[in-house]
Amino acid sequence: MRFLQVFRLPKRIEGQGVCLAARPRPLWRLLLTPLSQGCFTLEFEIRQQRGRQRVGHMEVLLDTQDARQVEIGMEVDPPYRGQGLGMRALHLIEPFLSGALGVELVTVRVRKDNARSRAFAEKAGYKMDKHESNGMIHFTKRIE
Numbered sequence: 069m070r071f072l073q074v075f076r077l078p079k080r081i082e083g084q085g086v087c088l089a090a091r092p093r094p095l096w097r098l099l100l101t102p103l104s105q106g107c108f109t110l111e112f113e114i115r116q117q118r119g120r121q122r123v124g125h126m127e128v129l130l131d132t133q134d135a136r137q138v139e140i141g142m143e144v145d146p147p148y149r150g151q152g153l154g155m156r157a158l159h160l161i162e163p164f165l166s167g168a169l170g171v172e173l174v175t176v177r178v179r180k181d182n183a184r185s186r187a188f189a190e191k192a193g194y195k196m197d198k199h200e201s202n203g204m205i206h207f208t209k210r211i212e
Contacts, residue, residue, distance in 0.1 A: 088160060128161065
C-alpha cells in the first residue's frame with residue numbers, strides 16, 4: 069500500500085523559503101527495485117524557493133518492512149551552508165512524511181567525526197540513538 073502512495077507524491081513541496089523538487093526516476097528503475105531489498109529511495113533537490121537555485125539534495129529511504137520509519141540523508145552545497153536552508157528543508161519534509169505516508173520515526177545517520185552535522189541533527193530535535201562500528205551515529209526523532 070505504501071509503495072503505491074509513493075506514486076502520488078507531489079513533484080514539489082514548498083514552504084519556509086525552500087522547495088523540495090522530486091528528482092524524476094525512470095519507471096523501469098522503480099519497477100526493477102524489489103521491495104525485498106528493504107528500502108525504497110525518494111530523491112529531492114533542495115532549491116531556494118524564489119530563485120529556484122539548486123542548493124543541495126535530500127534522499128528519503130522508506131523502509132518497506134516497517135512503514136512507520138524512514139532515514140533521511142541530505143547535503144547542502146558548500147556556498148549555501150550556514151544559511152538555515154538545510155534546517156528549513158528538514159522541517160518541510162517531516163510533516164509531509166507524517167501526513168502523507170504515516171511516518172512516525174525519522175533517523176539521520178552522521179559520521180562520528182562530523183561535528184557540524186552532529187550539531188545540526190541535535191538542533192533539529194534529533195536524539196543520539198546508537199553508534200555503529202563503522203563510525204556512524206544514528207540520531208532519531210519521533211514526528212507527528
